[in-house]
Amino acid sequence: MADTTTERGSTSRGNIFKTLEIDTRLLGMVGAFVIVCLMFNVLTDGRFLTPRNIFNLTIQTVSVAIMATGMVFVIVTRHIDLSVGSLLATCSAMMAMTQTVWLPQYLGIDLGSPLIAPLAIVVGLLTGAIIGGFQGYLVGYLAIPSFIVTLGGLLVWRNVAWYLTNGQTIGPLDDVFQLLGGIAGTLGTAGSWVVALIAVVAACFAIWSARRSRIAHEFPVKPVWAELLIMVIAAIVILGFVYTLNAYAVPERVLARQFEASGQTMPEGFTQGYGVPFSVLLLIAVAVAMTVTARKTRFGRYIFATGGNPDAAELSGINTKWLTVKVFALMGILCALAATVASARLSFHSNDIGTLDELRVIAAAVIGGTALAGGLGTIYGAILGALIMQSLQSGMAMVGVDAPFQNIVVGAVLVLAVLVDIIYRKKTGAA
């Protein structure tokens, strides 16, 4: 049994990306994203890469990106969830009805009470978890194909939402609740810098402690300069992102109105940046939590093992049925979080909220390198996929591409992305 491959960590190939151990696929996606951004920036005479547009792009992506992280788990276990858009609507309807009708009318909690927003969100999360778990039960224990269960769910939950609200638009939503929508709730410049610094320190610490752990077990490690370079890149990305969001200044009239409301006059030349929106913080928290789940927990390990070989997973003593329930319940919880962000951004619940989101979410996961055959997929890939989709869509809208052509391009890009991925995998010999 002779092995000819060299061990990881060997630098004899002289390839810088090998030394840095950066996923070349991630690099390709980042490259594609940068090209899309630069292209639209040229076509829009520099309007695409302004702080304002980047801010908008970010908050528009959050809802789909949150769901896409859960879709990665669903697809990795060889399932699909077509009901996420409808489930989002049901969660949104439950939260809207809770805060505007049920709590004030039946429990006597007045509008404007600080309890409204948290209670509504808890109701939404429970709704998502229960419905998701129920669909997972149908798939896992009753062995109905997930395609069918969630295709049914697509119709059922869309219309449950309709029934709950009698088809009416419910709003305005609670002020505190709306803070999660994006522009209505941001950290401000100072807070954003604090968060950025914490993130940089955390990233560097994570990289360093991973290295220490490998050294402790006497495994090969990257050269120190490579670790430092990755730390510097991480720091530049984090600080650059926060700098951009901070650079988007609150419009003067909005500031003037705020000062007026508090009975003060605005000082001459006063400016204020928005900083990082709470919804983006939520997405980052979800992304970190989901990545840790995927890589560092038994649950995540079992998800990937089941996707790679369901029989082997079952024979290894993994309860794959219960795992399916948990994966779909998690998807439901993420739909509820996405519903919070989506309805808060609109400031009301509308009947058509989340329509076609299932396709955007699946497309984001697939563009992000999640294989429909199961077993492969990354959280950061799905988020990047969501960002690429949203950039294409809003970029084309800014350029003034006709609506039908926008969807034609997005559809074609989805197919092309999968083709490129297939070719890439064949070339590199990855499964």
Add this chain to the structure above:
Amino acid sequence: MAKTPIDRSGTPLVEMRDISIAFGGIKAVDHVSLDLYPGEVVGLLGHNGAGKSTLIKCLSGAYKQDSGEVYVNGEHAQIENPRDARDYNIETIYQTLALADNLDAASNLFLGRELTNALGFVDDSAMEAETRRIFQRLNPNFRKFNAPVSALSGGQRQSVAIARAVYFQAKILIMDEPTAALGPQETQMVADLIQELKKQGLGIFLIDHDVHQVKRLCDRAAVMKNGELVGVVNVDDVTTDDLLGMIIAGKKPGVAAA
């Protein structure tokens, strides 16, 4: 090859009593009883569809028998699923190599029994270290610790499966055609390993098609045909022709009752 005689005076490691299982009216296993003692290798022979794999899957928890009982160390064992089998220290190496192709060797070795750190997170470094340690013993040439097992050769994949059984200190090992996909050198490695495990007092059920291999590696051979047990013989008391006769004609040679 001279074999040390097996002491069969004590309690058998495994005793399968009167096992039957049917699939849609077809009796895949028909009232079969079989036992296994510590340090013993029992070969299971028979045609495709004779019921060997089905019988053994009742022991590994992949199937549940319709009737009959399993006793482990003399105690009645309820084996409903593979998790139960593991609790009885029964490990199985499947013909199809039950490995998750997308995961690396360490993840497969510890699948379902991951090592965790103080925070409850899986400890990949510790698992890789343990995997390196056990491979040092089983297959010192193995290097691909960070590659998904889909990138490994048949023999390397087999050694991952065997390492799993050895690491978790199986008492009863089921090997379903462990050398079917292997070259001669790798087959020899598995054969050496079986002798090593036998010395440590494990009991091994070896399902195989190759009568020569069964004669070489096993102490006793159980032959099945059409779901029924033709007979159990000491391999040293019979010739390969006798064994073939049992497999093909279903006739037990008169001299060699075990």
